[in-house]
Amino acid sequence: MARAETSDQDLEASREAARRQREAQKLSQTFTMPQLPTASGEQTVSHEQIGFFKEHGFLILERLIDEDAINAAMSRIWDYVEVRIPGASESSVLRRDDPTTWRQPAFGKQPPQPKTGYYQGRVPVEYFDRTIKLHDIGTEDFLLDLLPRHPCVEAIAKRMLGPNLRPSNVTRGVYALLPGTKGRSAKGSMLGPHTDQVCQQLNTCAYLNDVEPRGGGFTVYPGSHRIMFQAHETEANFSPNAHFRERMRKVVNTIEPYELCAPKGSVIFWHGRTVHSPGIHLGDNIRWALFGDYSLDHPVLDDDEHRACGQYEWFKNTRLFREDHFITEDMWRGWSI
């Protein structure tokens, strides 16, 4: 009896600590990419753009993807949303031509996360709170061509990481952040800072709409890649070492996050160790983004090996390297920048 009471108290205390930690989170500032010299000739990104990426852990290339291609993709994405995302009732079904259906949506019940099989850990389509993640559409050619196989995007990834990339057969899919009730104000506690698992080298996010300030822009903790790189055993695989929690806390307590604002068709490249969060969304539009992963084409673990270490993520184009390099002082050792 005494023991059960203690554990209830412990649970309550850790919930309270987590709540306080969240309340103390820094508010993001909205950020637009400064004008840097662009590449000339055969180069895809300039020396200055590479320098920015190395220092801050991200780089935005504005309007890299053609607007017509984005519009055509959005039309197909809406076709998919209208079929796959159930409303709680007939009147709460999302409709592309009726923004009143977008605000504070009431979704139907999402099936539980599968415990076994191909989709283990993640339902093919997620909808919760004001978030939609269309994962299973992520293997469609029109999305692969839009981002990871797009000639300009792929050329930049090769320039940064090296020419020998794992073939792009999947994106994470399309992630939507929907508007909420009016009258809320921005707070740091609205952010959910984290890093991603599996093998994290170079990731991309394409904006499929104009992302305005406080419109849910992808939010990064600039420079956190350099802090978190040293918080893993090895360079690319998710392999947290004894410093991981303390370094994560340092990032969240000391770095002012940037909410990345950019026009439709912009692509954000970000280093896989960068701490990030879905952005604060106080606006009226849906934030539409397509996320993808690049890694070098090294031998990788198979699906069951990923399951065994709790890092099976079928919707990402990345797998744990069979042999990963222990970290050194030089975090760019395996890159071509």
Ligand SMILES: O=C(O)CCC(=O)C(=O)O
């Ligand atoms: O939707 C977002 O802005 C964040 C997504 C994210 O954290 C992820 O893809 O790992």
Ligand SMILES: [Fe+2]
């Ligand atoms: Fe993430």
